[in-house]
Amino acid sequence: MKNERLIETLNLRSTMNLPPRNSLVKMKITWPLLPEDFELPDNSMGDEIQPLLAAALRQPLTAFPELMQDALIVSNLALCAGVGLPPFTDENRIVCKWPDWMYVKPVNPQDASRIRRSYTPHAEGSVPQIAIEFLAETYGDEFSCESVERVGKWFFYEQVIKVPTYVVFQESTARLDVYALRSDSYKWLKADENGRYWIPGLDLFLGMWEGTHEGRTGRWLRWWNAEGELLLWSEERLELERQRADREHLRAEKLAEKLRQAGIEFEDEE
Numbered sequence: 001m002k003n004e005r006l007i008e009t010l011n012l013r014s015t016m017n018l019p020p021r022n023s024l025v026k027m028k029i030t031w032p033l034l035p036e037d038f039e040l041p042d043n044s045m046g047d048e049i050q051p052l053l054a055a056a057l058r059q060p061l062t063a064f065p066e067l068m069q070d071a072l073i074v075s076n077l078a079l080c081a082g083v084g085l086p087p088f089t090d091e092n093r094i095v096c097k098w099p100d101w102m103y104v105k106p107v108n109p110q111d112a113s114r115i116r117r118s119y120t121p122h123a124e125g126s127v128p129q130i131a132i133e134f135l136a137e138t139y140g141d142e143f144s145c146e147s148v149e150r151v152g153k154w155f156f157y158e159q160v161i162k163v164p165t166y167v168v169f170q171e172s173t174a175r176l177d178v179y180a181l182r183s184d185s186y187k188w189l190k191a192d193e194n195g196r197y198w199i200p201g202l203d204l205f206l207g208m209w210e211g212t213h214e215g216r217t218g219r220w221l222r223w224w225n226a227e228g229e230l231l232l233w234s235e236e237r238l239e240l241e242r243q244r245a246d247r248e249h250l251r252a253e254k255l256a257e258k259l260r261q262a263g264i265e266f267e268d269e270e
Helices: 002-015 049-063 153-161 234-261
Strands: 028-030 072-074 078-084 093-097 101-104 130-134 165-170 175-182 185-188 196-199 204-213 216-224
Touching (some): 049 101, 049 130, 049 216, 130 153, 153 165
Antiparallel strands (some): 165 175, 175 185, 204 216
């Protein structure tokens, strides 16, 4: 209930076109690379469902080279920036948040031997086109506008990184909220007639789908192209190929039977 009340409050503020609560906060933002000795906390995903949701978003994109080339498609990777809030110090403190899923394109090439621990926009590539959070049953800081004692995720994505599209999905309640950055603040978007949202940068629709995948039956986030065609998971593509092969085999058998009935026989090839 607490999460739902908070969502309603933010949505109301968005539809009223009010400025963000921290719009008057002046910041010094820099883009330092994360030092190798910077200790990152363990920020594993909240439950066993969230990794499945993240993987299900990435998997269908792998069939499209134009979406994969020079792109970073990750879940639970540190998204970082240097943030200085009054009173300013000589060095901004590095703030990191861990989106449950994000898509970034283009990203600068990096040494293949280096394991990526984080991503800093501008220093390593562009700003993420989209950040997605999977809302757990317990309250997190997905909607936090805090910027004084600590930096909340909402404030970080909206005011620091300026991610164009921010998505919050609560699978247990079938709640999907999509926000677009308009005039430096997030505005809640209304779904189209199909219950989907157009995502610039990927040029795909995002929506909710219910069914079975990876042995789990429930709600998933999925992609549709501009023509409204669902981007298939690998097992769905394999099933289509199997059905197509079955149809071709049946068609060949029917043709052979008609030819036999017409007195035309074919010898089996060795």
